[in-house]
Amino acid sequence: MACVLEAPLRMSVLSEVTASSRHYVDRLFDLDPQKVLQGVIDMKNAVIGNNKQKANLIVLGAVPRLLYLLQQETSSTELRTECAVVLGSLAMGTENNVKSLLDCHIIPALLQGLLSPDLKFIEACLRCLRTIFISPVTPEDLLYTDASVISHLMALLSRSRYTQEYICQIFSHCCKGPDHQTNLFNHGAVQNIAHLLVSTSYKVRMQALKCFSVLAFENPQVSMTLVNVSVDGELLPQIFVKMLQRDKPIEMQLTSAKCLTSMCRAGAIRTDDPCIVLKTLPCLVRMCSKDRLLEERVEGAETLAYLIETDVELQRMASITDHLIVMLADYFKYPSSVSAITDIKRLDHDLKHAHELRQAAFKLYASLGANDEDIRKKIIETENMMDRIVNGLSESSIKVRLAAVRCLHSLSRSVQQLRTSFQDHAVWKPLMKVLQNAPNEILVVASSTLCNLLLEFSPSKEPILESGAIELLCSLTQSENLALRVNGIWALMNMAFQAEQKIKSDILRGLSTEQLFQLLSDSDVNVLMKTLGLLRNLLSTRPHIDHIMSTHGKQIMQAVTLILEGEHNIEVKEQTLCILANIADGTTAKELIMTNDDILQKIKYYMSHSNAKLQLAAMFCISNLIWNEEEGSQERQDKLRDMGVVDILHKLSQSSDPNLCDK
DSSP states (O other): OOOOOOOOOOOOHHHHHHHHHHHHHGGGOOOOOHHHHHHHHHHHHTTTTHHHHHHHHHHTTTHHHHHHHHHHHSSSSSHHHHHHHHEEEEEEETTHHHHHHTTTTHHHHHHHTTTSSHHHHHHHHHHHHHHHSSSTSGGGGGTTSSSHHHHHHHTTTOOHHHHHHHHHHHHHHOOOSSHHHHHHHHHHHHHHHEEEEEGOHHHHHHHHHHHHHHTTTTOOHHHHHHHEETTTTHHHHHHHHTSSSSSSOHHHHHHHHHHHHHHHHHSSSOOOOOIIIIIHHHHHHHTTSTTTTTHHHHHHHHHHHHHHTOHHHHHHHEEEETHHHHHHHHHGSSTTTOOOOOOOOHHHHHHHHHHHHHHHHHHHHHHHOOOOOOHHHHHHHHHHHHHHHHHHTTSSSSHHHHHHHHHHHHHTTTTTHHTTHHHHTTTHHHHHHHHHOOOHHHHHHHHHHHHHHHHHTTTTHHHHHTTHHHHHHHTTTOOSSSHHHHHHHHHHHHHHTOHHHHHHHHHHHHHHHHHHHHTOSOOHHHHHHHHHHHHHHOOOSHHHHHHHHHHHHHHHHHHHHHHHHSOOOHHHHHHHHHHHHHHSSSSSTHHHTTTTTHHHHHHHHHHHHHHHHHHHHHHHHHHSSTTTSSTTTTHOOOOOOOHTTTHHHHHHHOSSSSHHOOO
């Protein structure tokens, strides 16, 4: 079995390697089984904690031989077990070691080993599998290639506390996304793992808990099941709450809080349930405090952000717990030059991961400020907050940039802040820069934020227009990504609201008639509604209506006809009739309706429609066409009278709907 090596080694290095390690590998080929066993045991002792020795042995081809011995029926159980232990030790070295082991097809060999009747050998194989699967270079799908593997692992859970610990650890590392969750769920993971939460072994309890935290994440099916499972007469949520208590280890508190958070977000536990309000939320806020380790603060803040993301009451509660808003400001100052960390290794680690703290703080601020104006004000008044967001928008880490944009988006929902802080810090500049070349997930949130900055009361609207926003937004409307199309057209709609004629003309020029038709025939109703909203904003105030209809009248009338004839919902048709009412308000533009019998018949048809909203919109068209003070009103009235419009108006004046009656 050939083993692929990571990189060619220079001869001088190889000879040095050979001299010190060759004899370990040579002994694996001895004809005396006892000497082979002793050779494997010596090799085990030589590689413990020695990464250089591990790499040497891999280069010298120890792995294929160890795997051969492990799979040989003639090998003694003791030898096979020792081989599994050495392979596990090699896997604990560098990522390159794991890659070399994977290239030698170690996983199928170890999975085969699990069929042995010998428990010690099974445990050694599982320990090695665990080490390989927790490595970031191992594809999780390797666990699911053969359906019988999961069933067999479930069956092995009852063998010993070690099989329980290792199998739960394998499951929690290999459960990435809904397909894996469903696979494990369908193989009885919940029933098989639940009783391990009350095991006498802390490690088993902890790994079982981690399993549930990944199984339940964003998974309503698992969450709804967990709520009703009981162990020794106690329901799982109650067991999780016990694991949240302050006297439990931090990792246990955090992981059980994650389980309860997932169950709450899935709707399995109410947001006002005491186990969320009085236990989970305060526990997660505690994790954000200064005296916790970096990774605990990151995980605490991110889990809390997820818990409160959609619930305004939880957002309010979190914002007044333990001065959380101020406490999060410390996330940006860490580690400081006067840091209390005396452990150099720890300091080095934290310096490399400090960006994760900033990302977590931005995420939590975004959730806290999602709905409540007072909370947004408190966040923005936190020291240097706007500067921190602006800096976050240009960080090298894509995750920090995304979290900063999310935070900005959340705060941009505030009319007050758009007029003050956003203007003082010229937030639009870095935002426009982000929009120039960013991955889609950032573009979606950044373009949503831009929509808010383009609202008519926002002082940023003018400078954004001057910086070439129209071209940028028109290009977004052509995106294959639906959210980007919606945001592009939405921002243009906001931009066109009460805008001057030049801006409206620039928008129409930038979009092109062809693209406008494309958007009006988009399969997504959101895109269609926003495009109609844009048209309605473009066709407002008489001089603008007349000007636009003189240049684009034919195409716009075509588009209106297309929609009124199509299979669309009431809202879409109502918006389209409102556009017609705006055109009817023009001085010269109204002639485009009066000379189009097809459109007039459609207006007449909607006056008698069963839906009152459509009847009202159609009557707006009529009232704008027949306005007495305007030139040619008599001829228009005569034409509409001949069409039978007056009879319909008589009927509508008897309507039970007061709005219709008045109109």
